[in-house]
Each structure stands twice: as structure tokens, then as C-alpha cells.
Amino acid sequence: MKISCEKYILQSACTIASRATASKSPIPALEGLLLQAGIDLRVTGYDLKKGIYTNIAADIAEQGSIVVGARFFGEMIRRLPDGIVTICSDSNNNVNVKCGKSEFNFMGINADDYPEMPAVDSLNNISSMVAYSSITQEALSTHKRDGGGQDMKGLHTLFSSTAQYIRFIDNLILLDGDLNYFTSMFILPETQKEALCAFVRQLPEEKKNGRVTWYILRDGEKEQAFLMRAIYGMNSVSLDYIGYLMITLNIQAIYAMVKEAHFTDVSELLLVDANGTVLYDGGGMSGDRDMSTVLHAPASCGYRKVENRPVLAAHSDVLRNGWVLVELTPQYMLFRAAWYSLGWMILLFGVVTLISSVALLLISRSITAPFERMQQSMRQIERGDFNVPAIPAVGILEIDELLLRFEEMAERLNDTIEEVYYAKLRETELTMCAQQSEIEMLQQQINPHFLYNTLDSINWMASMGATEEVSHMIIALSNFFRFTVSEHSAFTTIEREVVFAENYVYLQKRRFGSALSVEFHVAPEVGEYLTLRLGLQPLIENAILHGTMRGGRSGVICVEIGLNKGRIRLSVKDNGIGMDKDTIKRILDQRGKRSIGLPNIMRRLELVFKEQCFFDIQSAPMDGTQILIEFPAVGNEEELNRLTKKER
Secondary structure, eight states, X not given: OEEEEEHHHHHHHHXXXXXXXXXXXXXXXXXXXXXXXXXXXXXXXXXXXXXXXXEEOOEEEEOEEEEEEHHHHHHXXXXXXXXXXXXXXOTTOEEEXXXXXXEEEEEOBOGGGSOOOXXXXXXXXXXXXXXXSHHHHHHHHHHHHHSOOOOHHHHHHHHHHHHTTOTTEEEEEEEETTSOEEEESSOOOHHHHHHHHHHHHTSOGGXXXXXXXXXXXXXXXXXXXXXXXXXXXXXXXXXXXXXXXXXXXXXXXXXXXXXXXXXXXXXXXXXXXXXXXXXXXXXXOOOOOBXXXXXXXXXXXXXXXXXXXXXEEXXXXXXXXXXXXXXXXXXXXXXXXXXXXXXHHHHHHXXXXXXXXXXXXXXXXXXXXXXXXXXXXXXXXXXXXXXXXXXXXXXXXXXXXXXXXXXXXXXXXXXXXXXXXXXXXXXXXXXXXXXXXXXXXXHHHTOHHHHHHHHHHHHHHHHTTOHHHHHHHHHHHHHHHHHHXXXXXXXXXXXXXXXXXXXXXXXXXXXXXXXXXXXXEEOGXXXXXXXXXXXXXXXXXXXXXXXXXTTTSOEEEEEEEEEETTEEEEEEEEOSOXXXXXXXXXXXXXXXXXXXXXXXXXXXXXXXXXXXXXXXEEEOTTSOEEEEEEEEOOOSHHHHHHHHHHHO
């Protein structure tokens, strides 16, 4: 399909037909308008209860049909600029609409899905069905023959079933052959019965010939359109008239439907016969006006001259009986409404311009303000102060995103500086702690008492002639001092730390003899892992001096080092005098203070491994003491540095 027509004519036709479309329907096509391009363009709206169609003049380049959404299409046509609208559709139901520089593409609905709108001219068929049904024929024949006994229930059932097909049917009336009232679907007042019979009597004989004839009947202020036909007796050879059928229509219901499609409140509705004679107008009066120019126009909607007045005329054969409904809208009323709307639009434009200017000023200020605050924050960062205040959001996505990223940058920069600072501080503290530990350990180990006892033991052994034992003690003492003095790293292998501790134990056993027993249980797989230098020997020394040797009994110390789920587990257990809970708490509280014992070891391990190291003291008075330490198993300095950097 391909057609072209004036925009305002198409808009008017869509406005009229849309009045009969369904707002919501299980059949999507009923929510749309049916566009049919034939000789002209027909626009149809139908909701299965009422239907409206109108024909408009159009240039038909290619015939066809398509269904378009009523609301969408009507709003789109309204927004198009004035001019010629071109509508094209293809076999895939793709629709293209062009007008000036505007162009729209959308999907339509196949016209085959649009239900067929029933024609009102079926009244002729309905009248034939009623007139020549066996029920009607039997009732009229019985009434004519004996004046009674007819099946009234059957007649009323026939009337009721017939009336449901046409919504405009007001009543069905049967008159007998003598033009006396017979029966009707609804009871009639006596005055109306007499009026109907009198109306038929005064009709000329050529009107009572069995054909359908349409009339307008006025009863006071009420107007009715009705058809009448004579009924022949089918059981009679002579085919005499046995009665008359009248079907009255509610013309007000017809007008109510059509008035929904008015262009304006000043539109005039006329009921016109096929010759152009006005049968009825909106005021209830017929006139002598000639509407033939409107009826014979090539299109059913367009600008015409009626009685030398320019009007927008639209007509539709809604009854399909030769009568036409005509709507006339004065042209000046259309333009008056346009000028009225234009005035309001100018006023509205002025108000909107004023409001927009104020709003633009406020928006401009709201946009520039955060950038000014950002500039101030940058100057604050330049001075070294990274605690910049949060900048409130302005509600614009891009600007709010920029402000958020700036705040995150300042926060990350501050965190990075703090991280580097505190990492350097921890490193310095660890170095100083290690150095201080080395000094204090050296001072502690090279004390006159320890050196005197050791040298005295060597002298005594030498005087006894135990030269081999003297040699071993001198070598052990030499290795002991070499380990404490020569190495400067804070960590060493577990194997070397154990050898150092064994040298220390060897020298102490030469002092205490059989009163001291130290057992080492070291798993072979832990030898190459790193441990804190000078971390094991102080624990053994504490067990000797403060545990086993103070009790006046033989001391037994058990050292165990193993690997458990990637962690080094170190245990030093003695059978000494033990400690109470207050002493244990005091030792743990001394963590980080100047001490070469367990608190010092705990502090140095925490500086490196933080919360990944574990300490526990299990002891009771006169029940010995067990020191438990766990820390991650690290194989080399590179892995240790990577772990400590991650912790920082």
C-alpha cells in the first residue's frame, strides 16, 4: 500500500474513527485503525460493539490495507508538520510515514486479523426472517382466522433473539391485516398503537407492497426511525396481506454514538436521505437545505461549501439504508480554536521562557559550584592536607561521577601515603628491635657470671686431663659467640637456630651435669624454613634459670619443632616450678617492652607476621610450663619480604 493525503484531513479521519476503537482487547487489531486504500482511503475503528468508518480523498499509488495502533498513529499524525503525508506498507507489515523532514518507521498488523464489521443493512434480512418465519405466519393466520390462540410466547422469543443482533433496535411490532394492533416486543401505550395504525392506513397502496420502506416518525419530542414491510400469507395461494412488520430504531442511540466523534461542540449533525434532503437535524427539526453537494463529493471528509458557508463536512452511511449522517463544522470555528490555542501557546511560551531563564541560572550555579569546591580541595592537597571534605552531589550523573572519582583519588592518595609511612615505621621499628635484641642478647650472654662458669668448667676439665672434652667446650663456646656476634640478619634457618641452641645447651650441661636434660625433637622437613634469629635459645634459657633449676630437682626440657598445615609449630616444655595466672598475664602484657625473653620474641614476630602468629603459655604452680609459638612457614627471604609487604 502506498498513499498520499493532506495531514489535517487524515488527522480528522483518525479522530473520528478512533472513537470506536477498543482501549484494551484480547484481539490486538481492535486497538488499532484499519487503513484501506481503494478508490479512496477508508479509515475504520471497531470494538465489536460499535464501528465507525470514514472515507477521505487521497492519492492512491498502490492499493492495499494495514492496521496501525490508534493511539500511537493518531499522536504521530498530530505531531507531523502541515503538508502532504505519505504512508507506505509492505508485505511484512512494515509501515513508513513521511511528512516534510519527518519520517517514522514501525510495525503494523496484518489487515486479515481485523474482524469484519457487520453491516446495519442486515435489518432488511432480519425483517424478512421475522416476517416469513413459521411462528409469525402461524400467529397472523390464526389471528385472522379465529382472532386468538396464537403462540405469543414464541413470538416474544423470536423478537428477543432478533433484537440482540442490532443494538439500535428499539422495538418490533406486528400489525394484523385489518390494521388493528396485534403485538409487540415491548408493550405500547394505546396512543402510540393508534398512531402507528393511523400512519400505515394513510400510506398509499404502492407503499404497502412487501418491500422495506424507511420512515421518520415524530411523537411529541421523541423521534424514531423505523422500517415497515407488508407480510404476505405464505399459506395462501393468493398471497394476500396478512399483516405488517415495523422495526423501530432508537435514533438518539445512533446520535449518541456519532456525537462521540465530534470535532467541536459547534458541529452540526444531520440525517439526510439519498437525495440530499434533510430528514432530521441535531435540533430535532427537518429543513429544506440541500446536502447533495456533500453526498456527491469524491471523499466522505473534506472542506465544502454548504449554503455559501465554508465548512468541514463528513458523512457516513451508518444505517446502510440510503440515509446518511452528515457532520458540518464551520471553518471559522476551527481557525478560531487555532487562534485561541495560539494565544495560549504564546502566553505559555513567555512563562516557560521566564521560568527556564531562572532555572538555567540556578542549574548553571549548581554545576559551577562543585567545580569551585573541587579547585579549593586541590589547593588543600597541594599544601599536603589530604583530608578534603566531601563535595555534595548535584544530581547530574557525569558531574557526580567526576566528584566521586576525585574524592576516591584523594582518599587513595592519603591511604597510600599513610601505608608507606607506617610500613617504613614498622620496618624501622623492627630493625631497631632486632639490633637492640642483639645488643642485649650479647650483653646478657657475655656476662661475667656465664663466662666465669664456662671458663671455670674448662679449667677444671683441663686439670683433670679431659683434653677432648675441653676442646669440645671451647669449640661450642666459640660457635656460640660467633652466631651471636657475626650474623646481622633478623632471621635464620631453623637448622642453624637449633645448632646454636644445642651449643648453648651443651655448655649449660657441662655446668649442671646430669641435673639438666634437654631433648630436641625437630622434624626433618622444617630445617630449611626461616625462623627468628636468637628466638629459641632465650626460651631454653628461661626454662633453665626460671623453671627447672629453681626447683632443686632434675630438670627436663623438651623442645619440639614441626610443620602443621603450612605453619611452623614450636614448643618448649619444662618440668619446673611453673607460674600462676598473674605471672602469665604480666609476661604477655610486657610484649614490646625492653626484654630479651618471651615478650621480646613475641613483639619481633608480631612486627613481621602481625595476626598470623600465635602465642600461648600453659602453666600452673609446681606443674611445669609449656611455651607454644606458631607462625607461617617461609622458605626464603624473597617469600618473607612478599609476605611482610602483603601484611603491610
